[in-house]
Amino acid sequence: MAVINLGDPYGFPQTPSSRGVDRAFRSIAMASLLLSAAAAAPGLVAAQDANAGKAVYERKCLLCHGDKGDGKGPAAELLLPKPRDFTKGIYKIRSTANKTPTDQDLLRIVTEGMPGTSMPAWEVLPERDRRNVVAYIKTFAADAFKEPPKKLDLPKEVSSSEASIKRGKEMFEAIECHKCHGVDGRADGPSRPELKDEWGHPVAPANLAKRWNFRGGRSRTEIATRLANGVLGTPMPAFLDSVEKPEDIWHLTNYIVSLGPDSPQPATLVTVSAVKDAIPDDPAADFWKKIAPNNILLEGQVIVDPRNFNPAIDLVSVRAVYNDKEIAFHLTWDDPSETTKGDGKATFPDAISLQFAPQQPTGTERPYFLMGDANEGVYLLRWEAGKGVSEVSANGPTKLSAIAGGETAGKAVFKNGQYTLVMKRPLTAAGEQRPSFRPGVFTPVAFQAWEGGAGESGPKMSLTSWYYLRLEEPQSNRRFFIPPAVALLTFAVLGMIVRAARSRAVQ
Amino acid sequence: MRKTFVALTAMALVGSAVMLAAGPRLAGAQGGGTVEVEVKYNGQPVVEKLKVNKDTEKCGQETTVEKVVVGSNKGLANAVASAPNAKGAKAVKGVVDQHGCKFNPHVVLMTPGEIEIKNSDDILHNIHTYSTANAAINKAQPKFKKTMTEKFDKPEMIKLTCDVHSWMLGWVAVVPGVAAVTDNNGVAKLENVPAGKQKIEVWHETLGKQDKEVDVKAGQTTKVSFEMKGK
Numbered sequence: 001m002a003v004i005n006l007g008d009p010y011g012f013p014q015t016p017s018s019r020g021v022d023r024a025f026r027s028i029a030m031a032s033l034l035l036s037a038a039a040a041a042p043g044l045v046a047a048q049d050a051n052a053g054k055a056v057y058e059r060k061c062l063l064c065h066g067d068k069g070d071g072k073g074p075a076a077e078l079l080l081p082k083p084r085d086f087t088k089g090i091y092k093i094r095s096t097a098n099k100t101p102t103d104q105d106l107l108r109i110v111t112e113g114m115p116g117t118s119m120p121a122w123e124v125l126p127e128r129d130r131r132n133v134v135a136y137i138k139t140f141a142a143d144a145f146k147e148p149p150k151k152l153d154l155p156k157e158v159s160s161s162e163a164s165i166k167r168g169k170e171m172f173e174a175i176e177c178h179k180c181h182g183v184d185g186r187a188d189g190p191s192r193p194e195l196k197d198e199w200g201h202p203v204a205p206a207n208l209a210k211r212w213n214f215r216g217g218r219s220r221t222e223i224a225t226r227l228a229n230g231v232l233g234t235p236m237p238a239f240l241d242s243v244e245k246p247e248d249i250w251h252l253t254n255y256i257v258s259l260g261p262d263s264p265q266p267a268t269l270v271t272v273s274a275v276k277d278a279i280p281d282d283p284a285a286d287f288w289k290k291i292a293p294n295n296i297l298l299e300g301q302v303i304v305d306p307r308n309f310n311p312a313i314d315l316v317s318v319r320a321v322y323n324d325k326e327i328a329f330h331l332t333w334d335d336p337s338e339t340t341k342g343d344g345k346a347t348f349p350d351a352i353s354l355q356f357a358p359q360q361p362t363g364t365e366r367p368y369f370l371m372g373d374a375n376e377g378v379y380l381l382r383w384e385a386g387k388g389v390s391e392v393s394a395n396g397p398t399k400l401s402a403i404a405g406g407e408t409a410g411k412a413v414f415k416n417g418q419y420t421l422v423m424k425r426p427l428t429a430a431g432e433q434r435p436s437f438r439p440g441v442f443t444p445v446a447f448q449a450w451e452g453g454a455g456e457s458g459p460k461m462s463l464t465s466w467y468y469l470r471l472e473e474p475q476s477n478r479r480f481f482i483p484p485a486v487a488l489l490t491f492a493v494l495g496m497i498v499r500a501a502r503s504r505a506v507q
Numbered sequence: 508m509r510k511t512f513v514a515l516t517a518m519a520l521v522g523s524a525v526m527l528a529a530g531p532r533l534a535g536a537q538g539g540g541t542v543e544v545e546v547k548y549n550g551q552p553v554v555e556k557l558k559v560n561k562d563t564e565k566c567g568q569e570t571t572v573e574k575v576v577v578g579s580n581k582g583l584a585n586a587v588a589s590a591p592n593a594k595g596a597k598a599v600k601g602v603v604d605q606h607g608c609k610f611n612p613h614v615v616l617m618t619p620g621e622i623e624i625k626n627s628d629d630i631l632h633n634i635h636t637y638s639t640a641n642a643a644i645n646k647a648q649p650k651f652k653k654t655m656t657e658k659f660d661k662p663e664m665i666k667l668t669c670d671v672h673s674w675m676l677g678w679v680a681v682v683p684g685v686a687a688v689t690d691n692n693g694v695a696k697l698e699n700v701p702a703g704k705q706k707i708e709v710w711h712e713t714l715g716k717q718d719k720e721v722d723v724k725a726g727q728t729t730k731v732s733f734e735m736k737g738k
Contacts, residue, residue, distance in 0.1 A: 098642070180670075
């Protein structure tokens with residue numbers, strides 16, 4: 001009894017025909033349960049059925065991948081990377097030594113999705129549906145699956161160590177990973193603009209410092225597998241036979257893992273630390289290394305035209321400080337190409353802005369997060385490549401006007417695919433258009449960023465909704481005296497109560 | 508087998524000068540004739556000039572992508588002339604070198620079997636093939652990997668690219684039988700083509716394919732000319 005179905009644990013809506021089949025499956029399952037206890041083992045799932053998979057495909061996959069499986073569904077033109085064309089049988093993510101993926105490889109992508117792309121995780125679907133859809137997808141390129149998957153033998157694993165990371169870096173340089181991935185792995189290599197996939201679509205190299213976006217997963221084994229057998233249909237070649245020693249695959253893996261954190265660790269509140277010293281303009285100053293970063297995730301702007309379905313900037317690291325005179329923001333973000341001017345058509349200057357309400361809101365009402373509207377504007381502390389830091393008033397993403405007479409300062413540095421920027425302004429400001437910052441107050445803040453090299457400008461941007469920013473209260477010596485005094489007082493009162501109770505008990 | 512042995516011995520006796528003169532052409536079965544294939548093209552050459560933006564010390568400041576090379580007398584270079592059905596042709600191993608960020612030669616000839624891929628540039632290249640009959644490969648060839656051997660077992664015209672240097676373009680012509688690549692005059696000599704009726708095929712990377720039937724006479728040179736049409 002190979003075919004067992006234990007019902008649909010997710011209660012997903014099903015077509016009438018599949019319901020009939022289900023009923024049949026259920027009775028078979030019941031019979032087998034009665035016959036043998038082993039049949040109830042949860043590991044046994046229905047055999048793959050391409051016809052049943054077709055129904056699932058048409059409901060869930062067709063919109064992007066198309067009814068012919070050629071990746072040309074109605075939504076395809078909005079997406080980058082483009083949806084997979086199944087008719088060629090070329091699959092990026094394989095655990096195999098040849099071009100044929102295993103069913104498990106395909107099932108994993110369907111189940112977990114592809115980070116950094118529009119492919120969502122379909123684990124909400126019952127496993128049976130997912131397996132059936134895999135069987136159906138394979139029918140689009142039946143010839144490609146005639147060759148059975150060949151097992152990939154990875155070299156013996158080498159655990160991470162300082163020596164291994166060092167060797168990995170050497171190998172990274174020797175095999176010239178930087179040509180595409182950049183010196184620091186931030187996807188800014190010189191070959192980046194020319195890269196095309198098998199279909200002639202532009203394709204971006206992975207930012208190796210943002211492991212959570214790796215299409216094929218962020219685990220060490222997954223990274224080593226990508227290095228060993230490449231990413232099919234893309235420029236990423238196989239390196240298994242192209243490193244000096246087989247174990248270099250693992251040294252490289254360990255080096256890549258050392259380039260960035262496992263996850264973006266997003267902040268929920270931007271804390272502005274109080275400092276006594278002068279705040280340096282130079283973003284590379286040691287001063288900034290001591291300030292804890294707040295990682296802010298950005299999304300593409302998709303509310304007004306032109307929409308940005310494929311935002312280039314997804315993360316900005318914010319370090320913020322203030323002293324008795326100034327408030328300063330140190331921002332770090334990855335951008336694969338420094339664009340200071342642009343041609344005004346396809347490329348524009350890179351830019352970033354911090355958005356505040358023009359005056360600290362008294363209630364919970366805040367201006368419209370998308371750079372304000374006609375009724376209520378916002379204040380922007382904005383930096384633009386080639387122009388520097390300025391104060392801007394906005395009534396929507398296309399209605400910007402400079403605020404005159406401001407005292408702003410700042411400096412940006414671009415290095416190896418990363419911007420670091422310091423923007424400063426006085427803590428308090430006069431006038432209706434500029435907010436003043438006060439310690440201890442939850443101040444609404446939002447962020448916007450533009451990768452001009454990718455054609456981002458105006459409404460085509462990455463952005464956040466409102467966050468809160470809070471200026472830490474200046475620390476005084478009182479914290480060393482008040483808590484102990486309170487503790488002493490409490491003990492004294494307790495002691496008195498105990499004494500009173502005892503004397504009463506004696507009476 | 509014996510026939511080939513005798514022939515080889517005879518050739519050795521005649522002297523190596525003859526062999527050198529024969530050049531890299533595929534030597535086929537003995538007792539055949541020569542087919543001189545002339546390929547003409549009336550259109551304009553397509554040679555794109557590009558500014559190199561990386562590895563300029565190896566690739567030069569400027570490079571060319573030779574898609575259609577037309578020589579004197581409208582002769583079309585880099586076309587593959589072949590007698591694909593010629594029996595008894597000698598096996599030829601393909602050899603291609605990545606030199607100056609170009610595939611050298613632009614069109615490599617080989618009979619189904621092995622190809623040696625060299626990297627004499629001392630920088631990273633990746634061999635990325637666009638093949639359907641043979642398994643497509645995309646393998647890195649870092650500077651320390653001077654040669655790689657790959658197998659192309661099935662007859663096919665395979666496009667070679669390098670993603671690191673997007674202008675690099677080459678072709679591997681996996682052709683059974685006797686084949687040669689046209690020179691700058693658009694001429695290719697197919698030697699030792701078995702006598703009798705033979706299909707002569709001409710293929711060019713952008714101008715497509717044509718074929719003609721030719722009556723090959725033993726010990727004689729038969730001329731055949733093709734005119735490729737622009738697309």
